[in-house]
Amino acid sequence: MKLYSVSDGPPSLACRQALKALKIDYELIDVDFGKGEHMTKEYEELNPQKEIPVLVDDDLTMGESNAILQYLGDKYDTAGKLYPKDPKSRAIVNHRLCFNLALYYRNISEYVMAPIFFDYQRTPLGLKKMKMGLDIFETYLKRDNSTYAAGNDLTIADFPLVTATMCLEAIDFKLGPWPRVEKWYNNFKTKYPDLWEIAAGGMREISHFEKNPPDLSHMDHPIHPVRK
Structure with a gap:
């Protein structure tokens, strides 16, 4: 698993918190906002919205931090503590x-x-x-x-x-x-x-x-x- 993240971006930080809380091993890839790395063609291939963060998990590549949080909860929070099933x-x-x-x-x-x-x-x-x-x-x-x-x-x-x-x-x-x-x-x-x-x-x-x-x-x- 990889998370493309910006170091001071609240949506990225929220995803990092969820990954840590769920004890998921992943590779953190820092996207340098100041250098405009999120505006490159390479990054656009990951996220046409050119927004940060982006999660890559096997064949799934997705942006939108809310969707990432919900996906992590659905797949990895089997007990339903962080993302209730009720x-x-x-x-x-x-x-x-x-x-x-x-x-x-x-x-x-x-x-x-x-x-x-x-x-x-x-x-x-x-x-x-x-x-x-x-x-x-x-x-x-x-x-x-x-x-x-x-x-x-x-x-x-x-x-x-x-x-x-x-x-x-x-x-x-x-x-x-x-x-x-x-x-x-x-x-x-x-x-x-x-x-x-x-x-x-x-x-x-x-x-x-x-x-x-x-x-x-x-x-x-x-x-x-x-x-x-």
Whole structure:
């Protein structure tokens, strides 16, 4: 098995956490975002979307971190601990994965990550949208009175939500107004330090780039305007 991963990318880090939690042996292949390795013809053959990560497992090659997490859970979590087999429990996990992808990480990424790497500005609207995501996550944790993102046990849903939230810590954004999110986040760090260290490595890089924005002017990106 191979995982093509970027060292500070929350979706990549979430997949690495799942692989470690499931004790799966794999080869980690670092994709250098700064050099634009994800924009090459060679990488496009792996993932026409030119996004990171990509998982290769025998004859299966796939992108999309949510799909990777679900595949790993289906194939390798035979006990159903990280990816429950009960339909209702699994539905909540799938919901949280969708919530993170469609709203939570999306809003965090637009506010935190895009201005670091591309020609975007942090705006009051972006901050409002990011806080909206935190408000909703706080509501889910309160409504279900849950210790983890999708219940009282760790699941694959926690990995992308944790790696999204660490982006906020990277820019020293405080979670105090969202006490349940803050408690969930700190609990993960305490209970799973080996998994947290994967996220922490990415967080240190993001924090560095926040203070020292990388020069990506050489990169020809088809969607995002590059900072000049």
